[in-house]
Amino acid sequence: MTINKTWLAGFVGIAALGLAAPALGQDKPDNLTIISHRVHQTVSTGEQGGDITKDWQDANGVGVEWVTLDTGALHERLFRELQLPETNIDIAFLLNTRAVDSVTKLLEPFDEHMAANPVENIDDIFPGLRAAMTFDGTLYGIPFRHASSCFHYNQRILDERGVAPPKTIEEMIEAARQLTFTRDDGTKVYGFLINGEGYANTVDLARAWDGDFITLDYHVATTDEGMMKAVTLLHDFYEEGILPSNWAAIKDEEVNNWMQTGRAAMSLNSCGRNRIFNDPEKSQEAGNIKTVAIPVSEAFKDKFDVAPAKVEFWTMVIPANAKHKDLAWDLVKTMVSPENTLKAALNGNGPVRASTYDSAEMKNQLPYADEEKAVLLVGRVPLPPFDNAAKASDIFVEELQAAVLGMKSPEDAMASVQKRVTPLLPQ
Amino acid sequence: MRDSLPTRILRPICFVLIAVWSGFPIFFLVMSSFKPPRDILAFPPRFFFTPTLDNYTALVTRWPEFFEALQSSLIVTIGATVLTVVATTLAGYVYSRVRSRLLAASAFLMIVIRMVPPIVITLPLFPVINYLRLSDTHIVLIVLYTTFFVSLNTWIMKAFIDQIPREIEEAAVIDGAGLMQILRYIILPLSAQGMIAASTFVFIFSWNEFLFAFIFTTTDAKTAPLVISEMVGAVDGVEWGVLFAAATVQLIPILVFVIAVQKYVIAGLTAGSLKG
Numbered sequence: 001m002t003i004n005k006t007w008l009a010g011f012v013g014i015a016a017l018g019l020a021a022p023a024l025g026q027d028k029p030d031n032l033t034i035i036s037h038r039v040h041q042t043v044s045t046g047e048q049g050g051d052i053t054k055d056w057q058d059a060n061g062v063g064v065e066w067v068t069l070d071t072g073a074l075h076e077r078l079f080r081e082l083q084l085p086e087t088n089i090d091i092a093f094l095l096n097t098r099a100v101d102s103v104t105k106l107l108e109p110f111d112e113h114m115a116a117n118p119v120e121n122i123d124d125i126f127p128g129l130r131a132a133m134t135f136d137g138t139l140y141g142i143p144f145r146h147a148s149s150c151f152h153y154n155q156r157i158l159d160e161r162g163v164a165p166p167k168t169i170e171e172m173i174e175a176a177r178q179l180t181f182t183r184d185d186g187t188k189v190y191g192f193l194i195n196g197e198g199y200a201n202t203v204d205l206a207r208a209w210d211g212d213f214i215t216l217d218y219h220v221a222t223t224d225e226g227m228m229k230a231v232t233l234l235h236d237f238y239e240e241g242i243l244p245s246n247w248a249a250i251k252d253e254e255v256n257n258w259m260q261t262g263r264a265a266m267s268l269n270s271c272g273r274n275r276i277f278n279d280p281e282k283s284q285e286a287g288n289i290k291t292v293a294i295p296v297s298e299a300f301k302d303k304f305d306v307a308p309a310k311v312e313f314w315t316m317v318i319p320a321n322a323k324h325k326d327l328a329w330d331l332v333k334t335m336v337s338p339e340n341t342l343k344a345a346l347n348g349n350g351p352v353r354a355s356t357y358d359s360a361e362m363k364n365q366l367p368y369a370d371e372e373k374a375v376l377l378v379g380r381v382p383l384p385p386f387d388n389a390a391k392a393s394d395i396f397v398e399e400l401q402a403a404v405l406g407m408k409s410p411e412d413a414m415a416s417v418q419k420r421v422t423p424l425l426p427q
Numbered sequence: 428m429r430d431s432l433p434t435r436i437l438r439p440i441c442f443v444l445i446a447v448w449s450g451f452p453i454f455f456l457v458m459s460s461f462k463p464p465r466d467i468l469a470f471p472p473r474f475f476f477t478p479t480l481d482n483y484t485a486l487v488t489r490w491p492e493f494f495e496a497l498q499s500s501l502i503v504t505i506g507a508t509v510l511t512v513v514a515t516t517l518a519g520y521v522y523s524r525v526r527s528r529l530l531a532a533s534a535f536l537m538i539v540i541r542m543v544p545p546i547v548i549t550l551p552l553f554p555v556i557n558y559l560r561l562s563d564t565h566i567v568l569i570v571l572y573t574t575f576f577v578s579l580n581t582w583i584m585k586a587f588i589d590q591i592p593r594e595i596e597e598a599a600v601i602d603g604a605g606l607m608q609i610l611r612y613i614i615l616p617l618s619a620q621g622m623i624a625a626s627t628f629v630f631i632f633s634w635n636e637f638l639f640a641f642i643f644t645t646t647d648a649k650t651a652p653l654v655i656s657e658m659v660g661a662v663d664g665v666e667w668g669v670l671f672a673a674a675t676v677q678l679i680p681i682l683v684f685v686i687a688v689q690k691y692v693i694a695g696l697t698a699g700s701l702k703g
Contacts, residue, residue, distance in 0.1 A: 039662050067645050069653075070660030077641075080553055147662070187470070256664055261470040276664040282464045348663070 029324055031063040032331055035078060036093040038068040040145065040314065044335065046347030052340040056331055064331070071095065078319075082106035087321050090328040094141060094317045096132050100385045101426075108318040110139040113329040120337050124353045126376050132385075133315050141315030142336050143352040145344075148375045149204045149294060149309040150271035150368060156288040157189060157265040165290065169208035169297045169307070172266065173233065179265035180242045191242045193264035196250040196404075199396045200310050203382040204268045206230035208307045209297045213396055213417075216384050218425045222396070222414040231403050231410040238404045248401045260285055268294060268309075271372045272350060291368040293375045304378050306371075311379035313352065388424035395420045453678070460671035467667045482668035486676070489666075493654045493673055500650040501680070502565050503640075504633040507572035511580055511629045512622050514573065519584025519621075520614055524593070537578035545575065549642050556643055563645040571643070572633045580625040587621030588614060623691040627684075634681050651677050 034040075045051040045066075053064045067089075069077055075098050081087040083106070094103070114122070122130070125143055133141035151172070153165060161179055166172035176191035183189065194201035203213050211226015221227055237243045244250065256276060258264035260283035276282055277289035293306030300307075316332045318325055334340060336352070342359055345351040350372075356362055357373040366372065383389055396417050403413035430438070459467045461478040486493060522534060549571075553562075561567045595617075596609050604612070615622075640650040655677065658670045685692075 037662060038657050068657060070656050071662065073641055073656065084554060084557055253665055257468045263470055272663060284465060284469060
C-alpha cells in the first residue's frame with residue numbers, strides 16, 4: 001500500500017483534531033451547574049409538563065446538574081461563591097429581596113446577552129418583575145417563579161355559619177367575627193389567621209388600603225393610613241379572640257395546618273397554597289378551600305379591582321465569575337421561553353408570563369388562575385431590596401407583635417418602626 | 428442506709444417523667460413516620476391509625492438523594508471516628524507518659540482551639556479549601572471533624588491511659604518489648620474501653636453535623652442532615668410524613684451505635700475520677 005497525498009492529509013487532519021479536542025472540550029463543559037431551591041428543580045423537571053431543560057441538553061450535548069439547598073442556605077452559599085475568583089456555578093436562583101447592590105455588582109449583566117441572543121417575547125414577562133431586577137437601567141436577572149398572595153377561605157365553614165364570601169376588606173373583617181366560634185366538641189374555630197412571625201402577610205393586609213411597610217422609593221410608610229389600619233385591625237382581632245392567643249408564635253406551617261384541619265376559616269397566604277389546602281392526602285378540608293385575590297377596601301375600589309398584594313419572585317442570575325456565561329445564558333433563555341414557562345407551570349410553578357395564564361391547560365389546572373393573574377397585574381414586592389432588609393423586617397415584626405399583643409399602642413409601635421428603620425435605608 | 432419514704436416514692440416518678448420527656452419526641456417521630464400524611468397533624472390528634480409505609484415509599488421515590496447523602500454521612504462518620512481514635516489514642520499515650528513544658532503548652536493550646544466557635548474558622552477556610560480543590564469531598568469533612576474532636580478525645584484517652592499501671596510497660600520493656608509492641612499488646616487492648624467512649628462523641632457529632640457540611644459540600648459529599656434541612660425548608664409546604672420517615676431512617680444507625688456502646692461511654696467519662 002502506498003501513502004498518497006489524500007491519505008496523508010487524512011492522517012494530518014485526524015492528528016490535528018486529536019490535539020485540538022481538549023481545547024474544544026474546554027468551551028463545552030459536560031454539565032452546567034444550577035444552584036437553586038429544590039422547588040425550582042421540581043417544577044423544571046416534573047412529570048406533568050416534562051423536563052424543560054431536556055431539549056436544550058440534547059441539542060447542546062451538555063447536561064444540567066442541580067444543586068439544591070434551603071432558601072437561607074442557598075443565598076449564603078451563592079454569596080460566598082460570588083466572591084471567589086472563579087465559581088463552578090453557572091446559573092443561580094436568587095430571591096428578589098436578596099438582589100441588593102452588593103450582590104448585583106457580582107452578577108453578569110444581561111443587556112449584551114439580550115442583544116445577541118434575546119429571550120423570546122420578554123415583554124410578556126410581567127413588567128414589575130423585570131423592573132425589580134433592573135438596576136441603573138441594566139437587567140441582572142430573568143424572573144422564573146413568583147409567589148403572590150391570595151385570600152383563602154373555607155367554603156364549608158362559611159356555609160355552616162351562613163356567611164357569604166367577602167368581596168371587600170370591610171366584609172372580610174365582619175366575616176372574621178362571624179366565623180370565630182367554638183364547636184360542640186370544644187374545638188375553637190378562628191375566623192382569620194396569618195403568620196405572626198413574619199411581616200409579609202401584614203403587608204398583604206395593609207395593601208387592602210394600598211398601605212406599605214417600606215415603599216419602592218424607600219420611604220417607611222408604617223404610620224400611613226394603610227399600615228395603621230392593618231395593625232389596628234390585627235390588634236382588635238387579637239383582643240376579640242379572632243386571632244389565637246399564641247398568634248405571635250404562629251408560622252406559615254401552622255397556618256397551613258390550621259386551614260387543613262378546619263381550625264381557621266380564612267387566611268392570607270401564597271395563592272399556590274390552594275394546592276396543599278385541597279390535597280386529599282394532606283388535608284381534612286380538601287375541596288373546601290377557595291382561593292381568590294385579596295379583596296380591596298371599599299375606599300380603593302376605584303383605584304384597584306383587587307388589593308395590590310405581595311408578589312415575591314425568584315430570578316435566574318449568572319455569576320460574573322462563572323466559566324460558561326454564554327452557554328448559561330442560552331439555558332436561561334430556554335427555560336423562560338413561553339412554551340417552557342407553561343410546562344413549568346403545569347409542574348406547579350408560579351408562571352411569570354401573562355400569556356401563560358390565558359392558556360387552556362393553565363385554566364384547567366389552576367381554578368384560581370384568573371385571580372392570580374389579577375394580583376400579578378397590580379401587585380408589588382412587599383419590601384424593596386436593600387442591605388439592611390433583614391434587620392428592618394425584624395424590627396417591624398418585633399413592634400408589630402408588641403402592638404397586636406397590647407404591649408404598645410399601634411400608633412406608638414408603628415412610629416417606633418419608622419424611627420428605627422429609617423436610618424437603615426439606602427441614603 | 429435505707430432511703431426515706433418520700434425519696435422512694437419520688438425516685439420512680441422522676442424516672443418515669445424524665446423517660447417520657449426524653450423518649451416522647453422520638454416516639455412521636457417514629458409513630459408519625461408510619462401515619463398517613465393527613466393524620467400526622469390532624470386535629471383532634473389521632474392516636475389510633477392503620478400503619479402505612481407510604482411515607483417511606485415517598486422518601487425513596489421523591490428524595491433518592493437522601494440515601495446517597497446517607498452513604499456520604501456514613502463514609503464521613505466512620506472516617507472521622509477512625510482517624511480521631513487513632514490520633515487521640517497515640518496523643519493520649521504521649522500526654523500520659525511523657526512530661527515536658529512543650530507538651531503542657533500544647534495541651535493548653537488544644538483546649539483553647541476547642542473553645543473557638545467553629546463558624547469563626549470555617550468561613551475563612553472556604554476559599555482555601557476551594558483553592559485546594561477539596562471542596563465537596565469527604566476528606567475535608569473527615570479532617571475537620573477530627574480536628575474539632577482531637578482535643579476532647581485526647582484528654583479522655585489520657586485519663587484512660589493514666590489508669591494503666593506503668594509497671595506493666597516496665598515489665599514488658601524488661602522482657603524486650605519495643606514501643607510498638609507495648610502499644611499493640613498492652614496499651615491498645617487495655618484502653619479499648621476508652622477508645623470506644625471517645626469514638627462515641629465524634630461518631631454522634633459527625634453523623635448529625637450540619638454547619639461544616641453545609642459550607643464545604645455541594646453534591647458529591649452532601650450529608651443527610653443537609654437533605655433533611657431541605658425537606659424542612661420546602662416553600663410549597665413541608666411534607667411531614669416524608670420528613671419524619673427520613674428522620675427515623677437517620678436516627679436508626681446512631682441509636683443502634685449508642686445502645687451498643689453506652690456502658691463504655693459511662694466508663695470513659697468516669698475514667699480518672701478515682702485514684703489509687
